[in-house]
Amino acid sequence: MIFEGCAQNAGLGDASLLALISAKADRNRTPLNVHLELTYRCNEQCVHCYCVVEHGREQEVRRHELTLGEIRRLLDELADMGALYLTLSGGEVMVRPDFFDIAEHARARGFAYRVFTNGIGLTEAKVERLAALEPLTVELSIFSADPEVHDAITRVPGSFRRLMAAIERLQRHGLRVYLKTVVMKPNIDGLAKLDRLGRDLGVFTHTYSCEVSPRVDGAVPRDGHAPQDYQLDADELFRYLRDSTWSEQLDPQEGRPEEVARQRATCGPATNGCCIDPYGNVYPCVAFRVPIGNVRRTPFRELWTAPPPAIRDLLSVQHYADLPECAACELVGFCNRCHGDNLLERGEGEWKRCHERARALAGAQRRLYQIRTAGRS
Amino acid sequence: MDWTESFPARRSVPWRTLDTEALVVDVKGGLLYPLNSVGARIWGLCDGARSVDEIVGVLTAEFEAPEPTIRADAIEFIERLADAKLISIERRRKGERR
Numbered sequence: 001m002i003f004e005g006c007a008q009n010a011g012l013g014d015a016s017l018l019a020l021i022s023a024k025a026d027r028n029r030t031p032l033n034v035h036l037e038l039t040y041r042c043n044e045q046c047v048h049c050y051c052v053v054e055h056g057r058e059q060e061v062r063r064h065e066l067t068l069g070e071i072r073r074l075l076d077e078l079a080d081m082g083a084l085y086l087t088l089s090g091g092e093v094m095v096r097p098d099f100f101d102i103a104e105h106a107r108a109r110g111f112a113y114r115v116f117t118n119g120i121g122l123t124e125a126k127v128e129r130l131a132a133l134e135p136l137t138v139e140l141s142i143f144s145a146d147p148e149v150h151d152a153i154t155r156v157p158g159s160f161r162r163l164m165a166a167i168e169r170l171q172r173h174g175l176r177v178y179l180k181t182v183v184m185k186p187n188i189d190g191l192a193k194l195d196r197l198g199r200d201l202g203v204f205t206h207t208y209s210c211e212v213s214p215r216v217d218g219a220v221p222r223d224g225h226a227p228q229d230y231q232l233d234a235d236e237l238f239r240y241l242r243d244s245t246w247s248e249q250l251d252p253q254e255g256r257p258e259e260v261a262r263q264r265a266t267c268g269p270a271t272n273g274c275c276i277d278p279y280g281n282v283y284p285c286v287a288f289r290v291p292i293g294n295v296r297r298t299p300f301r302e303l304w305t306a307p308p309p310a311i312r313d314l315l316s317v318q319h320y321a322d323l324p325e326c327a328a329c330e331l332v333g334f335c336n337r338c339h340g341d342n343l344l345e346r347g348e349g350e351w352k353r354c355h356e357r358a359r360a361l362a363g364a365q366r367r368l369y370q371i372r373t374a375g376r377s
Numbered sequence: 378m379d380w381t382e383s384f385p386a387r388r389s390v391p392w393r394t395l396d397t398e399a400l401v402v403d404v405k406g407g408l409l410y411p412l413n414s415v416g417a418r419i420w421g422l423c424d425g426a427r428s429v430d431e432i433v434g435v436l437t438a439e440f441e442a443p444e445p446t447i448r449a450d451a452i453e454f455i456e457r458l459a460d461a462k463l464i465s466i467e468r469r470r471k472g473e474r475r
Binding site: 017018024025030032082111112113134135176 | 390391394395396398402404409411413
């Protein structure tokens with residue numbers, strides 16, 4: 001029967017068909033997921049932020065940002081190349097007065113788009129306008145249920161109160177609210193309370209991450225503290241994993257390291273997606289800051305189809321065994337290394353080496369896994 | 378239902394054709410619908426200008442299967458798309474303007 005499987009696929013979203021389509025997108029290098037950074041300006045100054053411009057430099061950087069016309073043309077090109085998922089990110093997207101024009105164009109060009117915002121500028125009128133533009137999700141960072149801790153991380157007094165008001169407005173307008181928490185030294189002690197708050201708010205989802213990326217420009221903020229200064233140490237990582245619901249889902253790949261390394265796929269930047277910064281530079285992903293090129297000088301299609309040697313080298317790494325140290329590492333089955341963070345931490349010639357930060361997390365995960373499996377047997 | 382006078386039209390939802398398959402996103406429901414190559418072809422034909430009968434005619438010319446089989450399966454598929462609110466089915470006489 002010629003249509004076998006077709007009707008149920010339409011109704012149910014068949015998982016194997018989705019896997020087939022994803023595999024094809026990878027093979028054809030369809031840029032299915034695009035992370036578009038609209039600005040690095042922000043009305044918060046989070047202590048751990050990897051990109052935000054410090055106050056006082058806003059006007060200087062604003063002049064170099066892609067214009068509305070350039071962004072519209074870029075979105076047209078991306079849509080024609082098969083890009084479906086679009087993340088509108090910052091900085092803080094709402095500081096751009098043309099944000100809604102950009103979102104409107106994204107919707108008109110058939111993108112399923114997400115909006116990353118800190119929420120503090122989301123007035124009733126803006127939320128109403130956003131709801132009419134039907135984003136897939138609105139994703140906000142929350143650092144603590146304790147307003148003082150949250151405000152100390154954002155460095156904006158009253159930001160917690162304004163965030164709560166924004167969440168209420170977004171939900172009232174039927175938008176899907178996605179909360180995200182970066183777990184760091186300043187907020188690790190309040191996670192249980194924060195988790196309860198997320199549930200009480202009835203948000204669509206609330207996820208946690210302990211990954212703090214170095215600044216993409218390598219600059220040290222005026223206060224002298226780099227984002228990495230706020231990272232959890234080994235004991236804190238273990239405590240975080242032990243107490244979080246995430247660690248319940250530990251599912252390592254077991255076996256001899258060299259076998260696991262051959263089978264285990266690494267993250268694949270530039271395979272089916274990319275990141276484009278506010279100035280038109282195209283990168284393999286948010287973290288891997290080796291430019292593929294700039295859309296102001298070269299059309300995206302050209303950049304994407306003929307990447308420079310450094311990007312071809314990155315694309316050649318598909319499994320842990322393609323990296324020099326992983327096949328001999330007993331933690332490979334737990335590891336979720338980030339090539340980009342490793343590049344930022346070690347420098348361009350060294351990113352294939354062990355990602356020490358991922359190794360520390362993998363070590364904590366293995367320790368916890370061993371305790372839990374011993375307890376079950 | 379008279380399929381000669383039924384015109385399925387895609388709703389304004391995000392979607393892309395990828396190679397021969399397609400992905401369709403139901404933003405309101407938060408669901409992703411992967412469509413196989415035949416489903417993607419039907420989805421592409423649901424442009425509001427063709428009736429179901431005309432869509433069946435196109436498919437019959439493209440696929441080697443008996444017309445009644447194609448008709449039954451295509452109608453079932455279109456009805457499922459409508460149930461999922463991914464398309465609307467407009468009833469009008471042939472030649473009548475939208």
